[in-house]
Amino acid sequence: MADSPIFGLLSGRPLRLIVAAILLINGLFPALWILLTSLKTDAELTRTPITWLPHAPTLSNYATAFSDQPLHLFLFNSFMVALLSTVLTLFVSVLAAYAIARLNLRYRGVILSAIVAVSTFPLVTLLVPLFETMRALSLLNTWAALILPYAVLSLPVCTLILVSFFETIPRDLENAAMIDGCTRIGALFRIVVPLAAPGVFTAGILAFVNAWDEFLLALSFNSSPQLRTLPVGIQMYQGEFTFPWPVISAALIVGIVPVAILIVIFQERVVAGLTTGGVKG
Template sequence: MTTTTASGSGGLLSGKPLRAIAAIILLVNGMFPALWILFTSLKTEGELTAKPITWFPHAPTLQNYMQAFSDQPLHLFLFNSLMVALLSTMLTLLVSVLAAYALARLNLKRRGLILAAIIAVSTFPLVTLLVPLFEIMRTLNLLNSWTALVLPYTVLSLPVCTLMLVSFFEGIPRDLENAAMIDGCTRLGALFKVVVPLCAPGVFTAGILAFVNAWDEFLLALSFNSNPQLRTLPVGIQLYQGEFAFPWPVISAALVVGIVPVAVLIVIFQERVVSGLTAGGIKG
């Protein structure tokens, strides 16, 4: 009887209550910083520094958002970030689709070694690549241009996107491609007309990962572009800080504006992203 009770108790702790607690912890950990930034952006400087701390704004104001656009060219930062992220995402998807298809379908020698190399490259810290990438961009005379960011962002996103798509392509029957090629398609035609549409969740997921990586990146954007007209959003937001002042409400408003495009993108493609992540996890 004692053994049964202990077993039942252990099962209870490892069942729904434990999963619910874990879900709550993850939700709080993910949502609390975003909500805190949102509430801060709606507060005045006086309310933010008042004691005791107020969790919710007593008199919400949009003045911080207007000041965020007037103090700095926030619209220009958004445009630069959007263009760099879109261009790098499109280039990443094109190259990763071709690379993943080659790894999944072609009888490549040392395929395992190639996959191991891709995994190894993806683990390199970004700071260790900064100087070599800077020297390459300077030699190619690409500094102070969108290209100086698009190319490195593509390279940095390729390993993860390629590995993700390999698992999807391996799950597509070869007979479908063979049938398309019998009907007159080339191998590339079969890839883009048959395989890629069937792997749409994985392609969307890889694209969003590449977009978010490019949208959030700060170190390369700060190092490769000194032209004020080419600053991206992460670099532009630091300009709100003064020598002796740190206007948190205005900075929070700029952060909220920067979060919105990514949040909208994820909401629009939520089902495809979730199915892509789960399917990729099962196939991997």
């Protein structure tokens, strides 16, 4: 049985190539279809039989996306909220991960289990408590109403990633720095964090993308038109009885591009963070 050609086909390189092709198509096809839709007119989009490629590609949908709604404002709000929440997330998660990885905590296992458990809570179950908290703090309709929850929601995953990285860094490097007069915090940010750069970049990318894509909290906590983020702003293109899919697709492509550029720029560090972080030295 193990020597049969079918078994060899299913367990060898062809199977891996097939699985990789399926994953690639599953990941790229939606974005490709949105791109092609953004280049079509409404008439071509509703034509039957369906046309896969636009016969007369047009960029007018992109101009309409910026003219019909303040898309530039949505992009700015999303970028600032995602950036500030990522900075806050990394600062807190670096300190938390270092404490877990280096200090002889008595209930270290319990703490890690609690972090994993918290990260599994569905966002919808946290909506009402978070809303009441933001209202009690008078933070509704501000960037802070999104920055603080986004940071809290990204902390568990980012902390777990950084813990695995910090544990691979020899303690002797920190001890040598402290002998030379560096404080523990100084050794953390001057020695440990630079050595764990792939993990920091990985955690940062995850936190940024999570904040960039989030819709439910952004819709619930900010009702001001001037504070709408991109996911909330895109829904404003649809009317009561109309769905301008080409224009909506153009706005989606504009929202995808910044994240795609970010990942392309830091892809080597992200890949290193995803592969190296799980190996302890």
